[in-house]
Amino acid sequence: MDFELTTEQKTIKELARRFASEEIAPVARDNDRECHFHRDILQKMAPLGLLGGPIPERYGGAGLDYISHAIITEEIGRACSSVRTTLSVQVSLVELSILAWGTEEQKQRYLPALCKGELLGCFALTEPNAGSDAANQSTSAVLRGDKWVLNGTKTWISNAGVADLAIVIARTDKTKKHEGLTAFIVEKEKVQGFTTRDILHKLGLRSSNTAEIYLEDCAIPKDSVLGGVGEGFKVAMGGLDNGRYSVAAGCVGICQACIDASVRYARERVQFDRPIGSFQLVQDMIARMVVDTEAARLLVYKAGHVKNAGLKSTLETSIAKYFASEAAVRAANMAIQIHGSYGYSDEFPVERYLRDAKVATIYEGTSEIQKLIIGREVLDLKAFT
Numbered sequence: 001m002d003f004e005l006t007t008e009q010k011t012i013k014e015l016a017r018r019f020a021s022e023e024i025a026p027v028a029r030d031n032d033r034e035c036h037f038h039r040d041i042l043q044k045m046a047p048l049g050l051l052g053g054p055i056p057e058r059y060g061g062a063g064l065d066y067i068s069h070a071i072i073t074e075e076i077g078r079a080c081s082s083v084r085t086t087l088s089v090q091v092s093l094v095e096l097s098i099l100a101w102g103t104e105e106q107k108q109r110y111l112p113a114l115c116k117g118e119l120l121g122c123f124a125l126t127e128p129n130a131g132s133d134a135a136n137q138s139t140s141a142v143l144r145g146d147k148w149v150l151n152g153t154k155t156w157i158s159n160a161g162v163a164d165l166a167i168v169i170a171r172t173d174k175t176k177k178h179e180g181l182t183a184f185i186v187e188k189e190k191v192q193g194f195t196t197r198d199i200l201h202k203l204g205l206r207s208s209n210t211a212e213i214y215l216e217d218c219a220i221p222k223d224s225v226l227g228g229v230g231e232g233f234k235v236a237m238g239g240l241d242n243g244r245y246s247v248a249a250g251c252v253g254i255c256q257a258c259i260d261a262s263v264r265y266a267r268e269r270v271q272f273d274r275p276i277g278s279f280q281l282v283q284d285m286i287a288r289m290v291v292d293t294e295a296a297r298l299l300v301y302k303a304g305h306v307k308n309a310g311l312k313s314t315l316e317t318s319i320a321k322y323f324a325s326e327a328a329v330r331a332a333n334m335a336i337q338i339h340g341s342y343g344y345s346d347e348f349p350v351e352r353y354l355r356d357a358k359v360a361t362i363y364e365g366t367s368e369i370q371k372l373i374i375g376r377e378v379l380d381l382k383a384f385t
Contacts, residue, residue: 052115060112077253094121181232
């Protein structure tokens with residue numbers, strides 16, 4: 001077991017950290033205040049390979065391993081979770097789903113453009129009555145001649161309002177539950193009946209776009225199916241495995257950002273004629289943040305190792321997502337406490353870290369769902385509900 005990063009991984013880390021520090025962090029507060037979507041930042045990320053890290057080079061990606069993917073996501077998340085959310089959706093939910101389930105024609109058609117940032121994608125699974133119960137889809141898809149016709153509503157979809165294409169999970173067989181779902185690739189500008197409404201006034205991730213999708217007799221080509229008919233639930237669960245991995249890595253970034261801000265402030269802030277960092281209880285909080293962060297990072301890397309081996313990583317990914325997201329909330333709470341009244345103001349970034357961290361315990365599967373998955377995988381028994 002080798003805990004040392006490879007030379008390539010170290011290079012990737014330095015590249016992502018420098019970009020995040022120079023291009024993302026300086027504008028994160030203003031973008032958060034103004035709820036400004038960061039398309040310009042994404043366009044700068046693409047030439048560096050940051051929008052297609054784990055995608056093979058033959059499809060326009062950088063061909064990186066999954067630990068490198070986590071490193072990129074952590075460094076972006078360390079600077080701004082809104083940008084990290086956009087990145088996670090683009091790469092983990094959209095690109096990797098097309099890579100895993102798409103036909104060769106679909107891969108050639110979409111992946112290079114997604115990796116270049118020419119197309120932005122979203123992953124439309126959640127509905128008003130289908131959150132944790134992901135199989136309870138009401139959106140329908142009916143084959144009429146050479147077209148699939150979609151009707152339904154999706155909600156809380158990251159990137160939906162700015163996306164060029166959407167992976168939509170819809171019901172194609174009303175007599176079945178999980179097996180009655182199918183995934184479709186929908187190109188927004190090439191269809192009618194596809195509209196969105198932005199969801200505003202969010203607690204956090206304010207510069208990340210979140211929207212509802214309305215599908216009204218939205219007709220798409222017959223070959224828009226991603227995977228096979230009836231395999232939509234498998235596509236969705238595979239996408240969530242990848243999405244949870246990048247959320248976990250992003251939460252490690254939040255944890256690290258909390259440490260960085262707290263250490264800097266605790267060294268500079270003087271009370272009772274000494275830096276507050278010399279107080280035992282402040283050191284206790286920083287120590288707990290460091291332990292949580294190191295543990296979360298190792299759990300993410302373990303999940304990445306399993307993914308690199310091409311093995312099922314559901315258990316490892318859920319463990320990493322559960323621990324890292326809860327650790328990010330703990331770290332942000334302690335960072336605000338260390339900053340005192342200043343932590344309650346956006347003069348310092350720690351209040352944003354807390355607002356952004358909270359959603360990580362909810363989206364891509366709540367902490368409660370992660371615990372059910374972990375229990376099911378370990379016991380080989382589904383929880384009684």
